[in-house]
Amino acid sequence: xxxxxxxxxxxxxxxxxxxxxxxxxxxxxxxxxxxxxxxxxxxxxxxxxxxxxxxxxxxxxxxxxxxxxxxxxxxxxxxxxxxxxxxxxxxxxxxxxxxxxxxxxxxxxxxxxxxxxxxxxxxxxxxxxxxxxxxxxxxxxxxxxxxxxxxxxxxxxxxxxxxxxxxxxxxxxxxxxxxxxxxxxxxxxxxxxxxxxxxxxxxxxxxxxxxxxxxxxxxxxxxxxxxxxxxxxxxxxxxxxxxxxxxxxxxxxxxxxxxxxxxxxxxxxxxxxxxxxxxxxxxxxxxxxxxxxxxxxxxxxxxxxxxxxxxxxxxxxxxxxxxxxxxxxxxxxxxxxxxxxxxxxxxxxxxxxxxxxxxxxxxxxxxxxxxxxxxxxxxxxxxxxx
Numbered sequence: 266x267x268x269x270x271x272x273x274x275x276x277x278x279x280x281x282x283x284x285x286x287x288x289x290x291x292x293x294x295x296x297x298x299x300x301x302x303x304x305x306x307x308x309x310x311x312x313x314x315x316x317x318x319x320x321x322x323x324x325x326x327x328x329x330x331x332x333x334x335x336x337x338x339x340x341x342x343x344x345x346x347x348x349x350x351x352x353x354x355x356x357x358x359x360x361x362x363x364x365x366x367x368x369x370x371x372x373x374x375x376x377x378x379x380x381x382x383x384x385x386x387x388x389x390x391x392x393x394x395x396x397x398x399x400x401x402x403x404x405x406x407x408x409x410x411x412x413x414x415x416x417x418x419x420x421x422x423x424x425x426x427x428x429x430x431x432x433x434x435x436x437x438x439x440x441x442x443x444x445x446x447x448x449x450x451x452x453x454x455x456x457x458x459x460x461x462x463x464x465x466x467x468x469x470x471x472x473x474x475x476x477x478x479x480x481x482x483x484x485x486x487x488x489x490x491x492x493x494x495x496x497x498x499x500x501x502x503x504x505x506x507x508x509x510x511x512x513x514x515x516x517x518x519x520x521x522x523x524x525x526x527x528x529x530x531x532x533x534x535x536x537x538x539x540x541x542x543x544x545x546x547x548x549x550x551x552x553x554x555x556x557x558x559x560x561x562x563x564x565x566x567x568x569x570x571x572x573x574x575x576x577x578x579x580x581x582x583x584x585x586x587x588x589x590x591x592x593x594x595x596x597x598x599x600x601x602x603x604x605x606x607x608x609x610x611x612x613x614x615x616x617x618x619x620x621x622x623x624x625x626x627x628x629x630x631x632x633x634x635x636x637x638x639x640x641x642x643x644x645x646x647x648x649x650x651x
Contacts, residue, residue: 317607321615328619340389396567430597508538
């Protein structure tokens with residue numbers, strides 16, 4: 266593994282750092298009332314979140330120095346491990362249902378959600394496989410079927426937990442990676458058409474999912490808005506332009522469920538107003554735009570696909586969470602990257618940023634030293650120019 270100069274991509278690092286810092290402040294503001302009421306300690310959730318943020322930052326900085334090809338090479342093992350863990354969630358009698366779902370594995374006082382790690386493992390594996398020389402040269406129905414089977418093998422156990430939101434977003438991210446890698450559009454459209462009927466039946470079969478969809482459809486057709494969406498919109502409305510000030514949220518007082526997890530963006534809007542929410546959108550725009558730039562500068566096609574996959578994942582999760590808060594999407598239970606109360610998603614997202622930073626560093630090094638015949642010299646003539 267050749268040594269190279271480690272150079273952190275400043276826009277990515279700064280944007281993520283600001284989002285994390287703002288997240289710590291808002292998590293404390295949104296959770297202090299509930300923490301005092303439930304635990305007798307207004308700092309309870311803050312301390313837990315801050316610990317995970319520190320661990321996540323250290324993990325991000327370490328991974329920024331680890332060659333991303335290492336993770337690509339072991340991705341088949343990681344993916345198989347995640348698949349086995351997802352099956353364990355479904356069939357083990359030791360797994361406790363929380364809110365009607367079998368999504369978490371608890372040990373040593375921590376709750377881990379394997380679907381978050383499966384998302385990363387799938388992105389790594391698809392980048393390894395789709396970036397391979399034989400796939401870049403020729404794409405066949407057989408290769409498409411193989412990758413589709415891998416995606417289904419990870420998404421289906423998550424869907425059966427049930428966790429329709431995570432399963433659908435994972436599938437969307439994976440299919441987008443297939444498209445970006447050059448897979449035929451007609452294959453992807455065929456999958457969408459064939460999957461829609463059984464997926465609709467499955468979504469409507471579960472009580473809580475059916476209720477969420479009904480409330481969402483009712484709200485956008487002029488009917489009564491669901492409780493969570495209604496309280497979220499009230500919070501955003503209360504904030505106006507400059508907000509009520511840090512700690513000034515009223516909706517966190519037994520009105521808005523999950524104010525420091527899934528609906529933390531609404532608390533940002535209430536306490537920091539339109540200026541606060543617009544600033545967060547700007548930071549995500551910088552992060553996502555820079556992610557695509559890093560993909561363009563990646564030293565090889567696998568690194569390019571991996572950078573795109575990571576960027577798409579962060580973009581899809583941020584867009585979905587904010588869409589739910591604005592009531593333009595049904596409630597999914599998806600946290601807002603880097604801001605929501607820490608857990609598996611926070612650690613996985615920071616892990617992905619660390620890998621993205623390494624791709625940027627590798628691209629920086631290869632742009633300074635361009636050996637004859639390298640990808641850096643061939644990328645100008647590539648049919649896929651990003």
